[in-house]
Amino acid sequence: MITTNTDKAKQVLENDGIIGFPTETVYGLAGNALSEKAIRSIFQLKNRPLDNPLIVHVSSLDKIDFITENMPNKAHQLADKFWPGPLTLLLKKSDKISDLVTAGQETVAVRIPNHPIALKLLESLDFPLVAPSANPYQSISPTSAKHVADYFENELTLVLDGGFCEKGLESTIVGFEDDDVVIYRLGSIPLEDIEACVGKVKMNTGRDLKSPGMAKKHYSPKTPLIVTKNIEEVLQRLDNRKRSIVCFDQLPNVQEMENTIFYSFHGDLDFAASRLYSLLHELDDQNLDILIFEEFPNIGLGKTINDRIKRASELK
Ligand code: TXA
Ligand code: MG
Secondary structure (H helix, E strand, O other), X not given: OEXXXXXXXXXXXXXXXXXXXXXXXXXXXXXXXXXXXXXXXXXXXXXXOOOOOOEEEOOOHHHHHHHEEOOOHHHHHHHHHHOOOOEEEXXXXXXXXXXXXXXXXXXXXXXXOOOHHHHHXXXXXXXXXXXXXXXXXXXXXXXXXXXXXXXXXXXXXXXEOOOOOOOOOOOEEEEEEOOEEEEEEOOOOOHHHHHHHHOXXXXXXXXXXXXXXXXXXXXXXXXXXXXXXXXXXXXXXXXXXXXXXXXXXXXXXXXXXXXXXEEEOOOOHHHHHHHHHHHHXXXXXXXXXXXXXXXXXXXXXXXXXXXXXXXXXXXX
């Protein structure tokens, strides 16, 4: 099931099938963006509501015109700077893109991934690929081929192996309203880098749920998770439950170690971003009672990580 053979992947896709698809952010569940059958299969596999639109992936800028119209200047600036890369742009869709992909919206989400195998596969196809993250609705995104195979062992015939995802967090989603640049999802490109390119941005509040990736509960492990600025205080409050304590940098100075797995990202934000989801997958397999995460510094990728762990901490 797990293979590095892009020809086999191509064959499945040309027959309206779905594959596990490596990118630099997270793995996707990919299918032909022009095939209604493939699109419907993806929604079904993920158990994802049809009102939650899909991202379209292409291999180069010259293929963007086929699926979009009227790309604003600021979108061009961002594309020039960050593509191929973990940037998704919300652009006016062309009539080639069905309402099923965009959940009836006028905009389509587009990105050029920066991953050699993803690009090689996309270049070999004469259609774009839709690919949401390859996890069941609301659970942790996969950052290895094995994560995908574990989630969909009975449903997928092929997962294309591109190794561990270098970035480890989803793309940053950016839309355009009049002259404003609007962030719909924090992601692998820090907010500061987007603003250095196009000036001050606005945040989409998610109130209208235009981008359900901003839904409050999301990215969740099965184990309850809490986020705190003060680990010692939480430890005093909680009894001897089996737990993991995950810190950005210094581990807390506590005596009692029983029932506790300690983990530190050694103060390295890039490392923390690339490792976060695989750590959540591992900890979720340990049958712990609770995961205690120290809040990250609220800068750069720390903002994206705080966003994800806070959503993961929402009660089910
Ligand atoms: O890094 C990524 O973006 C990965 C890799 C596989 O490319 N894909 C990914 O897809 O994270 P997904 O479907 O898990 O998240 C895409 C988010 C969803 O929350 C969806 O609601 C939002 O993008 N989205 C898609 N089209 C949209 C649109 N037209 N307007 C607003 N939000 C949109
Ligand atoms: Mg997702």
